[in-house]
Amino acid sequence: MRTRKIMNSPAYAEAAAEEMINSRSFWVDARMRFFKNKMAVVSLTMLFLLALFAAFGQVFAQWSYEEIDWSLLGKIKEQGGPNWENGHYFGVDELGRDLYARVVQGSRVSLLVGFLAGILAVCIGSTMGAIAGYYGGRTDQIIMGAFNITLSIPYIIFFVVWQAFFGRSLEQMILVMVIINWTAGLLIVRGQVQTLKNKEFIDAARMLGMSDAKIIFKHILPNMLWVIVIYMSISIPEMIMYESLVSFLGVGIQEPNTSWGALISEGAKTMTFGTLWQLGYPAAFFVIAQVSLYYIGDGLRDALDPKER
Amino acid sequence: MLSVQDLSIRFRTPDGYVHAVNDVSFDIAAGQKLAIVGESGSGKSQIALSILGLLAKNAETRGRILFENQNLLDMPTSRINKVRSKEISIIFQDPMSSLNPYMTVERQLNEVLELHEGLRGRAARARVLEALDAVQIPDAKNRLKSYPHEFSGGMRQRIVIAMALLCRPKLILADEPTTALDVTVQAQIMRLLDDIQKEYGSSIMLITHDLGVVAGFCEETLVLYGGRVMERAETRAIFNAPSHPYTRGLLRAVPNIHAQDARLQSIPGQPPNQLHPPEGCPFADRCSDSRDPCFNNLPPLDAGRHQRACLRPVEELS
Amino acid sequence: MLNYSLRRMMAVIPTLFILIVICFFLMRLAPGGPFTSERPLPPAVMKNVLERYGLDEPLYVQLWTYIKNILFHFDFGPSFSQKDRTVNDLIAQGFPVTLTYGFFSAVFVLVLGIPLGVVAALRHNSFWDYVMTGLAIFSQIFPNFVLAPIMVLLFTLSWGLLPGGGWNGGQWPYVIMPAVALGTSYMASVARLTRGSLLETLSAPYIRTARAKGLPERTVLWRHALKPSLLPVISYMGPVFVYMITGSVFIDVFFSTGGIGQNFIDAAYTRDYSVILGLAILYSVLTFALTLMVDLVYAWIDPKVRSGLK
Numbered sequence: 001m002r003t004r005k006i007m008n009s010p011a012y013a014e015a016a017a018e019e020m021i022n023s024r025s026f027w028v029d030a031r032m033r034f035f036k037n038k039m040a041v042v043s044l045t046m047l048f049l050l051a052l053f054a055a056f057g058q059v060f061a062q063w064s065y066e067e068i069d070w071s072l073l074g075k076i077k078e079q080g081g082p083n084w085e086n087g088h089y090f091g092v093d094e095l096g097r098d099l100y101a102r103v104v105q106g107s108r109v110s111l112l113v114g115f116l117a118g119i120l121a122v123c124i125g126s127t128m129g130a131i132a133g134y135y136g137g138r139t140d141q142i143i144m145g146a147f148n149i150t151l152s153i154p155y156i157i158f159f160v161v162w163q164a165f166f167g168r169s170l171e172q173m174i175l176v177m178v179i180i181n182w183t184a185g186l187l188i189v190r191g192q193v194q195t196l197k198n199k200e201f202i203d204a205a206r207m208l209g210m211s212d213a214k215i216i217f218k219h220i221l222p223n224m225l226w227v228i229v230i231y232m233s234i235s236i237p238e239m240i241m242y243e244s245l246v247s248f249l250g251v252g253i254q255e256p257n258t259s260w261g262a263l264i265s266e267g268a269k270t271m272t273f274g275t276l277w278q279l280g281y282p283a284a285f286f287v288i289a290q291v292s293l294y295y296i297g298d299g300l301r302d303a304l305d306p307k308e309r
Numbered sequence: 310m311l312s313v314q315d316l317s318i319r320f321r322t323p324d325g326y327v328h329a330v331n332d333v334s335f336d337i338a339a340g341q342k343l344a345i346v347g348e349s350g351s352g353k354s355q356i357a358l359s360i361l362g363l364l365a366k367n368a369e370t371r372g373r374i375l376f377e378n379q380n381l382l383d384m385p386t387s388r389i390n391k392v393r394s395k396e397i398s399i400i401f402q403d404p405m406s407s408l409n410p411y412m413t414v415e416r417q418l419n420e421v422l423e424l425h426e427g428l429r430g431r432a433a434r435a436r437v438l439e440a441l442d443a444v445q446i447p448d449a450k451n452r453l454k455s456y457p458h459e460f461s462g463g464m465r466q467r468i469v470i471a472m473a474l475l476c477r478p479k480l481i482l483a484d485e486p487t488t489a490l491d492v493t494v495q496a497q498i499m500r501l502l503d504d505i506q507k508e509y510g511s512s513i514m515l516i517t518h519d520l521g522v523v524a525g526f527c528e529e530t531l532v533l534y535g536g537r538v539m540e541r542a543e544t545r546a547i548f549n550a551p552s553h554p555y556t557r558g559l560l561r562a563v564p565n566i567h568a569q570d571a572r573l574q575s576i577p578g579q580p581p582n583q584l585h586p587p588e589g590c591p592f593a594d595r596c597s598d599s600r601d602p603c604f605n606n607l608p609p610l611d612a613g614r615h616q617r618a619c620l621r622p623v624e625e626l627s
Numbered sequence: 628m629l630n631y632s633l634r635r636m637m638a639v640i641p642t643l644f645i646l647i648v649i650c651f652f653l654m655r656l657a658p659g660g661p662f663t664s665e666r667p668l669p670p671a672v673m674k675n676v677l678e679r680y681g682l683d684e685p686l687y688v689q690l691w692t693y694i695k696n697i698l699f700h701f702d703f704g705p706s707f708s709q710k711d712r713t714v715n716d717l718i719a720q721g722f723p724v725t726l727t728y729g730f731f732s733a734v735f736v737l738v739l740g741i742p743l744g745v746v747a748a749l750r751h752n753s754f755w756d757y758v759m760t761g762l763a764i765f766s767q768i769f770p771n772f773v774l775a776p777i778m779v780l781l782f783t784l785s786w787g788l789l790p791g792g793g794w795n796g797g798q799w800p801y802v803i804m805p806a807v808a809l810g811t812s813y814m815a816s817v818a819r820l821t822r823g824s825l826l827e828t829l830s831a832p833y834i835r836t837a838r839a840k841g842l843p844e845r846t847v848l849w850r851h852a853l854k855p856s857l858l859p860v861i862s863y864m865g866p867v868f869v870y871m872i873t874g875s876v877f878i879d880v881f882f883s884t885g886g887i888g889q890n891f892i893d894a895a896y897t898r899d900y901s902v903i904l905g906l907a908i909l910y911s912v913l914t915f916a917l918t919l920m921v922d923l924v925y926a927w928i929d930p931k932v933r934s935g936l937k
Contacts, residue, residue, distance in 0.1 A: 149642060149645075151866075153646075153911065153914070154869050154872050154873045154910055154911070154914050155873060156873040156876055156877075157872075157873065157876070157891075157906075157907055157910045157911070158907075160876070160891060160892065160895045160903075161650065161653070161895075161903055161904075161907050162653075163895060164894070164895035164896075164898055164903055165653050165656075241770055244770075244772065245770065245772055245877060248772045248877065248881075249876065249877060249880055249892055250880075250892065250896070251892060251895050251896070261772070264772065264773060264776070265772075267776070268775075268776035268779075268881070271776060271779070271780055271784065272784065272791075276780075279776055279780075283773055283776075283777075286773065287768055287769065287773065290767070290768045291768050294764065294767055294768060361839055363835060363838055363839060386843075386844070387843070389841075390841040390842070390843060391841065392841070393838070393839055393840060393841030394839065394840045394841045395841060398839070399839045401832060401835070401836060401839075403832060406831065406832040406833060407832045407833055407835070407836045408833055408836065409833040409836070409837065409851055409855075410833070410855070410930070410931065411854050411855050411928075411929070411930060412850075412851070420840065420842070420850070421840050421841075424840065424841055424842060425841065456930040456931070456934065458930070458931055458934075459934065469836075472836075472840075
């Protein structure tokens with residue numbers, strides 16, 4: 001049963017929507033709660049530093065990430081370790097390339113892929129969720145059918161198949177990751193929209209002749225922002241993980257370009273020779289990123305999720 | 310048979326102690342029916358739980374609960390387990406959640422017999438059926454293998470009651486047995502409890518927030534507020550001559566078809582904060598008859614047949 | 628129940644069919660193929676090769692032949708890149724390996740994860756509780772592809788306790804590390820889930836009822852609390868199996884177990900389409916089968932679902 005109230009002023013709907021969405025104090029409160037969480041703040045700082053490292057780390061590198069230091073070839077185990085004098089801060093990899101420069105490049109790729117794919121996937125997922133929840137009926141059925149099929153596909157398998165067929169460029173990689181993960185946040189947004197769409201301010205907006213698209217994007221999705229933010233914080237580290245795993249398997253990023261996963265893979269292959277720095281540095285960066293993202297996600301959940309409060 | 314003496318219960322919380330029950334005393338004789346009446350949060354359920362040693366882990370108790378001259382409060386779990394269901398059983402408020410949804414009704418009932426009387430198989434089934442018949446579950450024989458969700462709320466509460474009857478306990482604690490049920494079902498369940506009590510001769514301690522339920526059922530009534538006894542007397546006396554302002558307030562909130570003025574009145578205000586219990590009478594700040602001394606002095610409970618804890622004489626109450 | 632199982636199995640068939648068709652066309656549409664190498668083959672040879680693998684026929688005929696062979700002969704066709712070997716050969720060789728350590732890994736996940744969760748819940752805020760929380764965060768941060776190298780570093784290179792790879796006919800020292808590396812993070816999730824769910828169950832009113840019956844705490848736990856608190860764990864095993872199948876690809880590659888994951892990745896390198904497609908179908912079937920199994924077990928255990936199916 002739905003009671004439809006007729007609002008006589010167009011401003012009413014706007015105001016009501018405004019009130020629900022931007023209840024400014026909600027975000028102010030949330031920010032306060034987040035910054036009270038020490039682990040989250042430390043993690044945010046770490047992530048910021050990592051981003052700076054990825055963006056500007058190359059400035060301090062004495063070598064490019066593709067260049068081979070011929071002087072070290074053949075004696076990498078003895079002389080290829082971390083050394084400030086020859087400019088290889090993190091040592092060199094098994095081909096004599098500067099590991100510092102490669103870690104910078106790897107961080108760039110991993111963070112870029114993770115953030116882009118993570119954010120895009122959640123945007124698509126929540127939009128689809130909003131559409132499914134808003135229209136219901138047949139639309140809902142189709143979207144949910146696609147959702148269930150996607151969930152039952154082992155993602156790496158699909159990833160590998162795709163990479164095998166369409167080549168291994170960075171764009172392809174982001175594309176396939178979005179395809180695999182387009183369901184992120186879909187279910188919860190759908191559920192929320194189903195309850196939201198019967199709220200009075202949405203009714204009012206509809207009666208004022210606002211288009212469905214405008215209602216969804218202007219009035220419903222903003223109300224859902226907290227869900228979307230939380231899902232992004234879950235999705236991004238997951239995407240970084242996928243990328244790394246696939247690159248580890250050798251079907252991700254292509255040489256000489258690199259990512260954390262590819263570097264870890266190389267390091268793991270050579271650790272039998274005792275060149276542990278080749279595993280240690282990339283693994284450390286990967287782990288730091290994952291730890292930071294984990295605690296940021298945790299902090300965001302605590303700060304935003306009404307259930308956690 | 311059961312004698313509760315100066316029982317106090319408090320709960321340790323991060324914010325301090327919550328004093329749920331304070332210095333409550335009462336007795337229940339064999340075959341007697343006692344009602345404990347109070348609003349939610351008055352500590353009435355905690356009294357029932359403390360009798361069976363089922364209080365939450367952060368609870369601390371003081372006083373004594375003597376059952377056949379043994380103090381239940383300092384019995385180890387292994388010994389109190391012998392009392393639970395066998396000597397004293399309890400009927401919980403919500404039949405929807407107080408039965409295990411993943412076990413057949415028969416298993417939930419016969420495990421009691423197995424535990425306390427060593428009955429299994431056919432003998433146990435006969436006793437289970439007897440109990441289910443006593444609570445008037447139709448076609449009980451064919452429903453033994455059903456799960457709780459296959460019964461209606463009223464039927465589930467009957468099953469819970471049957472469970473409480475299995476070992477013919479000396480005392481049944483009924484903690485709001487009808488609150489979660491429809492009004493028509495409520496009356497049926499209360500009648501059933503009454504019949505069973507007559508047949509089995511058990512004592513009953515009925516816990517309720519609804520004085521209306523008590524009226525035709527219990528001989529004696531104890532009114533609890535803020536974890537303290539406000540008034541205790543024969544039920545008839547409570548209804549005919551309530552002597553405590555709180556009891557009077559409660560009675561005004563009960564619908565009465567005989568009353569000329571059919572308006573119901575609720576008691577304004579909130580129950581006391583039991584984290585920092587007031588120094589004086591817990592009811593003082595909601596009481597229309599309170600005077601200055603009420604706020605600073607704890608009224609003692611009179612001795613005698615009609616006990617009350619109020620500083621103001623009955624004649625002066627409005 | 629039987630009806631439900633059949634219905635669920637029927638539902639898998641169209642999904643699988645769609646999957647095969649999509650994969651098949653992706654494969655044909657994709658640029659390049661197993662025979663496009665740097666040095667192009669002479670046209671005559673090329674024609675010969677295409678004929679041999681049936682690639683010169685119209686697409687729909689190829690698709691039909693492919694599906695027919697799978698359905699009626701359980702034949703996934705020849706490998707394009709490895710001469711004289713069929714996809715069936717590869718599966719027959721690699722699949723038992725993957726299944727073996729996968730099975731032990733699942734056992735490890737359940738046999739360690741559930742008791743750990745139970746202990747952590749019963750000794751709430753105790754040492755074991757903290758061990759478990761630590762483990763859960765640890766596994767979130769160290770996925771199997773970081774954990775596996777670390778394990779090899781410790782158990783093989785430093786202490787020499789276990790072989791760092793290979794299979795050797797599945798002798799147990801060779802199975803341990805693949806199984807543990809594959810399962811650890813899911814073990815931690817299962818433990819965390821068990822803990823949370825048991826804590827919730829233990830505060831349920833029907834547990835209080837069980838205690839009021841006079842049952843000893845042990846019986847309350849085993850008879851009344853365990854089953855309800857394991858239900859979420861069971862339904863979580865569905866996704867876990869899917870993750871583990873995925874993870875097995877990595878394990879096969881890293882530990883050189885000779886499982887199908889290695890073939891799968893090799894085929895992706897060489898664009899050996901028939902192998903990729905065959906293995907992708909196998910992985911999907913495995914996923915569906917395990918998910919279905921989990922759902923059936925759940926339906927069988929939960930009386931509410933069971934009676935809903937009648």
